[in-house]
Amino acid sequence: MTTATVPVVLDCDTGIDDTLALLYLLQHPAAEVVAVLSTAGNVPVDVVAANNLGWLDYCGHAEIEVFPGAEGPLVADLMTCEDTHGPHGIGYAELPAANRQVSERTASDAWIELTRDRPGELVGLVIGPLTNLALAIRKDPDLPQRLHRLVIMGGTFNYPGNTTPTSEWNIAVDPEAAHEVFTAFGIDGAPQPIICSLPLTEQVAFTPDHLVRLAEAAGSVPVERPSAADDHGLRSATSNSTVRLLTDALRFYFEFHHDHDEGYLAHVHDPFAAAVALDPGIVRTQPAVVDVELAGSLTRGTTVADTRGFWGRQPNALIATETDVPAFFDDLLSRLAELARRIG
Incomplete structure (x- = not known):
């Protein structure tokens, strides 16, 4: 991993795996979390902001400002997925309420103002729908040129979707926003976004064994191993409060995947994208022209990649295709265990 400090603007719809991404970044010595932007997606935006x-x-980290974002997509009605992440977005975890409020500024304004204050420095990390960024680009079309890097968790290419047969959740929630963002990048000096999509992120599967490793590294007792044989909704009784919260959150996610015949595991797309934001060197990428189907009656929200020049356009994105999954989990669990030992 790189040792240089990377200033990250995080735009998310928190979310269980968004939670892991946020905690990972907060604990990582290479990350400076500049701001956290909230958008509707997994749960409504007010719940996201509260999380x-x-x-x-x-x-x-009460010094980090949280910005309220879009309450819904640019065009479509909002979809949320409490069945996946729980009614409050964090599974069975019960997080203490914060003692402060969100910023008076909006997330789209934050994108504009932060990139104007630090042109060429900031890494944008979007792990929810792209609505906030699209709204910001509508207001300020030069914004993409001021980002140093953009990493997006979203889309699927030549691989089944997780929302429709052909579409991934973050893109399916707001296809118009995704189309506008992809169109604005990779041209006129704006960076090519690195896209972490389902063919890769579904290889990043968090299992009960990872929770065991986390508890052991944090010194939390007893060490618990959630199982598909457990009653739904069983709560953690381990000693470390951070491990307890993460176990309660991830148990819900395990149950969801198991109930949908995917195994007793959790695809943790978002912390992987966070790791890529800090160090793109952990992935191999393929250049492509990426766009989004907006009109198809069966395929709306589907990401399409032209890697062979059929459209006669220059590549506007880099699709992450390969990584060392065990090395990523070593890093993630190390950071989460450090956080757990620090907080207790």
């Missing part, structure tokens, strides 16, 4: 405030305060 972001709660996690930041819990981790001792």
